[in-house]
Amino acid sequence: MASDDEPSAPRAPGNRAVALGVLAATVPVLLAQAASGAGSRLVLLLVFVPALLAGLGTVAQTVAASVWVTAVVAVHSALYPPADLPARLGTLLGVVAAEAVVIALCARRVRRERRLFRMRQSAVALQRQLLRPLPVRTAELELFGLYRPVEEDTLIGGDLYDVADTPFGTRVLVGDVQGKGLRAIGTGFAVLSAFREAAFREAELTAVADALEAAVGRHNAYAAQGGEPERFVTATVLCVRRDRDGRTRVRAVDCGHLAPCLLHADGRVEAVELPAGVPLGLADLVGEPRAVGCFALPADGVLVLLTDGITEAQDASGAFYPAERGLAELAGAGAGAEALPEALDGRARRWSGGRSRDDVTVLALRRAGGP
Incomplete structure (x- = not known):
């Protein structure tokens, strides 16, 4: 099933549009040639028509336009020949050589576009394996x-x-690998793989976090053998479960990540305080066990998880985007959980003038069946 982020193949103009465009360019040039007299060579301007088409059309369309232009120039040379035969042959050979170069450049462009399209398809397939499509609905949230x-x-x-x-x-995981872009994919994949296994195997949330810690350690050891830098990962691991009395409880383990924000129906924004923890990959430096924080998720509340792509957006003066204030404004304006991630990212991008310094992730969680 197609989605908005699926790459689409480059589209060339239709053959009919190309034919009409070539004719529309040919007619005024021939009229200008006729008006200027046989001694002028305005007809040679048609050589630029295939050159323009080479940047947009297919190789076949560029070849057809080149043949057309060459034929027009040949007919004109036959009807209004230059003073000597070498000049006539030189003109034709020059046109043929120019069109051959144009066709070669068009073929090179098409090959490059196809290669980039295949690479983008691979990136989309990899993204779908790494990151679950949103939104997600479960029995709890x-x-x-x-x-x-x-x-x-x-x-x-x-x-x-x-x-x-x-x-x-x-169980929900949000994290941020040290570094940006493609360089951080390997570490992120190690964390995600460990989470997808440990989330179903481990009854204790701290055990899930320990499994992620071990995965980062193994990946760093492997990376060091290949000369790659070791990385750490800030993360928050949550478990949302409904009690027998109907209340929805959230248990969370902080691994050096940004604190979650709880939005209340009255517009209040509460930064959820969790027991502090070090990022994944650095636990051996501390030697202390990770702790679990617990809090309730109200029926009309929205829990927001962010990465620092939002909080570190800077304006022209270097000031960071006030994420909590932005969330309060959105909550006061009645933005629901569905619209909140896009709206918050839009505000942060406007704050920074459209300049992105880091990857951005915004997750908005609410109780299943909430408003």
């Missing part, structure tokens, strides 16, 4: 979100997220 890598043409970057509907509740 509805999750909406936005993911935008700083290198937008790559479709993938250093941010990561995932959702797992497990027997222990809905």
Whole structure:
């Protein structure tokens, strides 16, 4: 099924449009040639028609236009020959050589576009394997979100997220790999793979975080053997589960990531305080076990998870975007969980003048069946 982020093959103009365009260019040139007399060589301006088409059309269209232009120039030379035969032959050979170069350049462009299209298809396939399409709905929650890598043409970057509907509740991961873009993919893939296994296997949320820690350690050891730099990952791991009394509880483990924000129906924004933890990959430097924080998710509340692509957006003066204030304004304006990620990213981009410094991920979670 096609989606908005699926790459589309480059489209060339239709053959009918090309034919009409070539004729529309030929007629005024021939009229100008007739008005200026036989001694002028305005007809040679038609050589630029295939050159322009080479940047947009197919190779076949460029060849057809080149043949047409060469034939027009040959007929004109036959009807109004230059003073000597060598000049006539030189004109024709020059036109043929120019059109041959144009055709070669068009073929090169088409090959490059096809190669880039295949690469983009591969990037889309990789993105779908790495990142779950949004929105996601489980028995406990509805999750909406936005993911935008700083290198937008790559479709993938250093941010990561995932959702797992497990027997222990809905488990959510959001993280940010040290570094940006394609260089951070390997570490992100190691974390996601570990989460998708541990989320279903481990009953304790701290055990899930420990599995992610071990995955980053193994990946760093492997990367060091190949001369690649070691990286750490900031992350938040959550588990959302509905109690027997109907209340929805959130348990969360902080791994050096930005604090979640809880939006209330009255427009208040509350930064959720969690027991501090170090990023994944650095636990050996501290040696302390990770702790779990617990809080309730109100029926009319929205829990927002961010990466620093939002909070580190800077305006011309260097001031960072006030994410909590932006969330409060959006909540006060009645923005729902569905629209909130796009709206917040749009505000941050306007704040920074459209300049992106880092990958952006915004996730908005609400209770299943919420407003």
